[in-house]
Amino acid sequence: MADESNPTTPPAPAPAAPAERPAGGERPAHGERPARGPRPGGPRGDRKFFRRKKVCKFCVEKIDAINYKDVRLLQQFVAERGKIIPRRLTGVCTPHQRRLTAAIKQARNIALLPFAAR
């Protein structure tokens, strides 16, 4: 929902924030966000501003198992149309993205996630 604009407008300041927003509520890192940088600057826009480093959600929260049954988790990494959100937008590390992709594809196969929405 929040990341609807993500795939279409990568250079906008949107990607940094919405990608993390779904988890934002219960994350400890959320509180220290304003302290680290003045604001999450656009990836290409304000070079002088401190860009918030994207971190891999799975590494930070120590989520070991990426299971196809965990739709809530997988949905955070799927755009509104059902596409898998690329690593450069979500900040997920390569090994985790690999497992994530496999899990999403399994979930699609058993109709837990759409191949293409609408």
Added chain:
Amino acid sequence: MQRTYEVMFIVRPDMPEEEVEKLVSTLESNVTSAGGTVKSVERMGKRRLAYVVRKFHEGLYVLLTIEGTGQAIHELERRMRVTEPVIKFLTVRVDEEQKRLAKIKKIRDSKVRRKPESAAAAAGSEPAAVSV
């Protein structure tokens, strides 16, 4: 070769409860006769499908955890393919993943056990830094 598999399948939603029960138990007996053991059966209830499957918008999800050989799974899949009320199924081999997770957990646990010591050491050095 005994392996652990998860077989998730979707039963058409308009099926009465007792028939679903019967269907699941027949599939279970198929597995046991093929030399496998059903470790657990989980009914995940009615769920909306992410896309239309055989003109159904929702389905009853059932998850079986099976220990057995590839032949047992092959036989089960063949049965499910010809069982009309089963509209979709997915088999996932989980033993390797479980092994991997157990390994990670072991490493994590050993780190946690070591942590209190390092925390105590950090606490000991801190007052010294403040006094300087």
